[in-house]
Amino acid sequence: MESQRNILLIALLLVSYMIWNQWEADKAPQPAVTESTVATQQAAQNDDVPVADDSAADVPETHVVASKELISVKTDQLDVLINPVGGDIVQAALVSHKLELNKDDPFVLLEQKPDFTYIAQSGLIGKNGIDSAKGRAAFAVEKQAYTLADGQDKLEVPLTYTAANGVTYTKVFTFTKGKFDVRVDYRIHNTTAEPLQLQMYGQIKQTIKPSDSHMMMPTYRGGAFSTADTRYEKYKFDEMQEKDLHKPTQGGWVAMLQHYFVSAWVPPADEQNIIYSSVNNGTVANIGFRGIAQTVAAGETKTIGADFYVGPKDQAALSELSESLNLVVDYGVLWWLAVPIYKLLMFFHSFIGNWGLSIILITFTVRGILFPLTKAQYTSMARMRNLQPKIQELKDRFGDDRQKMGQAMMEMYKKEKVNPMGGCLPIFLQMPIFLALYWVLMESVELRHAPFIFWIHDLSVQDPYYVLPILNGITMYIMQKLQPMSPTMDPMQAKMMQWMPVIFSLFFMVFPAGLVLYWLMGNIVAIIQQKVIYAGLEKKGLK
Template identity: 40%
Template sequence: MDSKRTILAVVLSIIVLVLFEWLAPHPKPSPKATPTAATQSAAAQPTAATQSAAPTSSVPAAPSTVPVVTSSSAVGEGPSVSFQTDLYTGKIYLQGGDIQNLGLRKYPIAVDDKAPYPILDSSAARLTAQQSGFIATDGQTLRADFSAPQTITDGGPITLSGQAGPLKIEKTFSFDPHTYLINEDIRITNTGKEPWKGSYFDQILRNDRTQSHWFMSIFTGSVLMHNGSLSEKAFSDLRDHPEEHGGPGWAGMTDHYFLQAVLPEPHASVQLYARPAGSNYVAGVQQALPTLQPGQSYTLRQQLFLGPKQQDQLAALGRGLEQTVDYGWFSIVAEPMHGVLTWFHSWAGNWGLAIILLVVAVKIIFFYPSAISYRSMANMRKLQPKLEQIKKETNGDRQQMGAKMMELYRTEKVNPMAGCLPIVIQMPVFIALYWVLVESVSLRQAPFILWIHDLALPDPYYILPLLMGISMFLQQRLNPAPMDPVQKKIMSILPVAFAIFFSFFPAGLVLYWLTNNVFGIIQQYLITRHVMKES
């Protein structure tokens, strides 16, 4: 069997596998049908101990159906209070007491636009906002009108005071200076003359904009963590299969690099939901409150996570948030690879150098199988004159030529399949690295050298893909030439095809492949020269 045909098949298989990873949906938990909703939805969770007089009844279970919020107020309109911390700059709107505009100060919009990335935005084009309120047992939705202090201390807590029907509300936002967690303390006092019973909801409202880049398939949609199981739903799936789950957990929205999530206390029994809301979508949490007698108070505590999907930081929070970083089918390889890449970066200080060091580590790990492969190719190249002689003797009889070639391989103790070994072994590594580079927010806008200002985007001048194509051409010169003319033409086209194909890849991935080729060429050249000198 001609080893070049096998190598060609394997190379084409790589392309098919990569395309499959881009285009095929990742496995998701089976959808659980729930009632459809219109407009804006309700959700929340109760947590925490009471203050003032304790409620006379225990916290009831959350209702089986999440009510619909029918607030007519426009998102992002009305009076607001501005604030700034080390990590955020934003606005809290006093109608509802929600954060509807929030920028991440350490994450610019783009390399050439240093404005904070708007993780929450009330504009129609980028609509992503927090919404919260109360729902009485009769279905009435209550959203408080708040007042705020005249002066907001940078980084300090913000306390709003307001009224929602018979409920006096004091809502305090406090900001963790080291993480993207925002603590919410909501103190509820029944100022009416009758007992009040209902629930609190907190949700993320988002339009259906999605993200994509040529071949890249980037998940955008809702995420629900319920009883330790993460459920992800694209907006198109939510339209047909809205979700609702009971039990401990959290809910939110995610896109390429960022996550917006409502986090009840870890063991709180809540209703989690994700569903359409008119032309938009909501994902949130609803928590039943205890019955409040006149004059009684209750304090509910929860958190918001509004920030980047830094895997290590998410894992440290202990809520399963790190599962929103989706490495596809090869997570078992990608997760440790991300750890190794991060470790290299910790002392190299440059993600491009970290990728090069990762290549060195991979080449060391696969040094022995690669050596077997290159020795096999060198032996095949050494047999080239004899193979050409067999081709002439058989006069185009493929069956006879195949039999004589196999006999020659057995006599010379050459395994033509050995040349495919490193390619097959490294396919999972290559695909896993693709997802690490695509999903890791650390590489977003990470510069390398000179013209490479963002390793997560394609090379703007196509220099790396061109160099990679040249490296493939040089590598082919070290391999035995195909005997079939058609096959020879196909192999000669591959470097050009791969250079074009890789011009759409993240620059970091092309850098990995180029560096891998360079080290491979050096190793193969040395082995080939040694084998050709042998008698």
């Protein structure tokens, strides 16, 4: 009976947890899309340029760009389009990550459409900056298309702007083979007799849109940032609408998250920056950094820059840019448990090469570690069942006197060396592990489009034929038969327990196949453990 109640407890905890996550995701008011949204976004093209420390900025007159066509850059990982006006990255397709399984179209993370904007902007502001609400610098380029050639490790894309006072600004994008991060540098050549004052900023601009998450897949879409005092903090779109960020810090970073993918600006870690956010007309959110004012002496050439990452949540690659940027792979409050599970999963995959088999090994490992507690659980349950006649005698003797009944039962438990809560401990230990693994599977981009065997071609989505959920229900039914219901169980509760395998099968139909595989293998291992433990208990005279 205790085992059946434990299954009910798991179901209750799991459903409660999912409902809470969905409520958290849905409670924020979503902005309505109006007919003026497109026009508003176009009008806000320059309005989102941050204000420099020097409010009396004197922005030089912009020059006409040689060509208004977007600049195309192709590497082995990125297919990027750069707008020569401002030098913004207005499209970024991830070549090695496909939009759909078994399709050739790449996943497009950054894009600019009439009804949706998600781009990376950067510029120079201040007294001698070239970007402001009045206009953006119009750069000239040598050619419209750049490609990282075979055998080439780096590709530089220079954009040049010459101000009316003769100062030359060269914005250089440096792409590296095999990487998703882009180095963005401004090389300022001061040809005047006066020093220049300017600041670099980098921001990510995105149209606010509803999240596509649901109760079983509570994914996050929105902003995040890091400061010297806060290693990682989400900043949701509704929070941006309520209050602008303004956090001075050394180093830090800003990002926009979208399930398995992230875009992030990472300024120099040894410089002072301002982390900020803003919202244009309630529909377009900006989160970015603004560096300290830099001085370029007369006749001097100085370089100011930052790193921009646009790609999957690859923890190793993100950690190379910043020691805390890998925290965008958000495991929630159970991160301390999820991190070793993720590392163990990666270890198994390193020599097996199959994520499904790695999940199975994780299951064996977890169940093996918990076996002593599982054995203690079933032993405690068996002793409790053997005490049922004595418990009934106490009920007959004390009747409705709950106080004397409780005292008598505690004395009996002490005498028989039985812990009535002994059957619950393994369940409470397994639930955090289950939830931690759930977040590992939800957040690990490695499992996106990762095949297992036969019909399972993507462990990050539900089983297309629902085979795993059905097998899960069957194994739960077998577990029930191995642990018959107590005749003293409440009829309603007994009826619910009979339907639990069916309910769980339906419940798991919308879960990722990798998670259902973990639960299924856990049931199979539990059945084997039950047979072994029960055989040992029967030898000791415990039924």
